[in-house]
Amino acid sequence: MIDHIVLVKFAETTTQEQLSEVVTRFKALKPHLNGVVDIQAGLNFSDKNQGYQIVLSVRFEDRAALAAYGPNPEHQAVAAYIREVGRVDSIVVDIEI
Numbered sequence: 001m002i003d004h005i006v007l008v009k010f011a012e013t014t015t016q017e018q019l020s021e022v023v024t025r026f027k028a029l030k031p032h033l034n035g036v037v038d039i040q041a042g043l044n045f046s047d048k049n050q051g052y053q054i055v056l057s058v059r060f061e062d063r064a065a066l067a068a069y070g071p072n073p074e075h076q077a078v079a080a081y082i083r084e085v086g087r088v089d090s091i092v093v094d095i096e097i
Contacts, residue, residue: 001037002060004069005093007044007052011086018085019043019053025078026056032074033058035065052091066094 010019026041037059044055060066069075 001097002063002066003093003095003097004058004060004066005095006056007091008054008056008082008087009050009052009089010054011088014053014086022054022078022082022085025081029074029078033065033069033072035061035068037061052089063096 008022020043023041023043027039030036030039038057039059040055040057042055044053058069060069
């Protein structure tokens, strides 16, 4: 299995409503993706967050499912929304478990 973890930092102008919408849209991806075991998303409340407000996590069955995720049109639509509402930076970590 593969864990795909993303931390996202947004502009100061990004509203709490927009951040919540990112989480909602991300969680709604599961039925549109093949090879997904689980999806988690939420607002980062750690005081050590270094400005990264949202954490996204997807567990895939294998590397092939992860490879298919990136170009998936539904995923691309969520990624476009994230950019639209002020994505400043992101950190991605992929581990095999």
